[in-house]
Amino acid sequence: MLCEVKTLFFCVLTAYVTSQVVGVEEKQRNECADVKNTTWTGYRQRNVKLQVQYLLLTRRNMDCAQRFSQESLTKQPSYFNNSLPIKVIIHGYRVLGNKPSWLKELALALLRAQDVNVLVVDWVYGTSFAYNLVVENYKEVSVQISVLINQLQKHGCKLESFHFIGVSLGAHVAGFVGTLFAGKIGRITGLDPAGPMFKGADTFDRLDPSDAQFVDAIHTDSDYFGISIPVGHVDFFLNGGKDQTGCAHSRFASMYGYVICDHMRAVHVYMSALNGSCPLQGIPCFTYEDFLKGNCVNCDIFRGTCPTIGLSENCGITASPVPKEQKLFLLTTSSPPFCAHHILLELEVSPLSKSAEVEVTLRTENLGTNKRLRLQTAMTVYRTVLAHPVALCKIYSIQLKNTGAWFYRQGDIHVKSVCLSEFPALRREEPLCVNNINIRRGAPWSHDFVQVCLFCRF
Ligand SMILES: *[C@@H]1O[C@H](CO)[C@@H](O)[C@H](O)[C@H]1NC(C)=O
């Protein structure tokens, strides 16, 4: 009898354990967690208050997010592994209350790049519709996140193993979490950190380098939704940080094209960098204008290694101390993987009697890059930076065209030399130069390069 009871007990126990395991797997298979969304009517009717929930994605559940909370650490079986680093994604303001379309792709890109826990902070309930009210909510979100982090610390997670990736307003949410932990969090990455209501704010209220051991930021819309001042140890300003190539800048373009394309470019470039198909390196410079004039062509202040967008420690900076609020500039192409080669064009002409205009075209197969240069009478040397999709050693030809309008009565231009070089140079690469050319109106001059391309980068 006793034996039977024991057996029965064992059976029940086994059944219970099995059902628990099956239950979890069933649940995870059938009920993937998702970000909450809301609509304007829903928002009005329910008077939606701030609600924060967390979704967990790991390499073991890449297809199906699991809801995550403090209880997940003790009561429920969870995919969370406290010996792996933790990436926390925080989205920003949601105008229309819908879920961010890039969330899943960003989480997957992180998981493909590193074996980590990805926690998505969903605060769509509380971040939609009225921007000023949302801004009031953001610190409350940070406080709620800090409560979870305290719990995670009790379960063996170290503050330095947290890396927050905050998009737009989410960057400042991450910044305030960092403030609450006195800058001991490992890293914060701001993807076009929000500008409106933050630019003039105290560093207590916005993302700044004191918020984590390392803070990096990518700026793509600093004249509109993004912030124009540096907020990290390093700040990458893509194409100057304001207007992005391939984004429509006309009122007549689609809503997306006009309103949000520049702002969201930071997220797409970051995902591309995580995919790792080509390096996106920033060049330190004081202003974008200086950068475009070719006044900054190396990373000597970082011992020659240019900071790179992505997950490498301190963006690859080995120099110490790590700088603060260092502006970095780079040009990109208009579509993934976005990497461009920076080509420095140096043109020297004989003194002109009238101002003139030349168009320079670089060609590689069907790819062409154009640049128009206005030439002044008082100047003979011109330097400018171009973004070409492939490396210098793959450039087939250079073409110069004398394009000044007829009424300028522009004459011939005597070019003493035109030189191309790529920067930052990996090794000593001689510039490609052509000397002593006369370009007449209506008669474009072109020159084919015969290059042996042995060590081409991407
Ligand atoms: C939220 O998104 C789901 C799909 O992800 C959709 O079926 C549902 O209608 C949406 N709800 C609201 C309130 O927009």
Ligand SMILES: *[C@@H]1O[C@H](CO)[C@@H](O)[C@H](O)[C@H]1NC(C)=O
């Ligand atoms: C957690 O991660 C560690 C380090 O990669 C690994 O050794 C361990 O097997 C993982 N635990 C589980 C339950 O997957």
Ligand SMILES: *[C@@H]1O[C@H](CO)[C@@H](O)[C@H](O)[C@H]1NC(C)=O
């Ligand atoms: C990254 O790679 C994945 C898989 O190879 C691809 O589906 C995705 O479009 C890529 N994303 C970007 C931004 O390049």
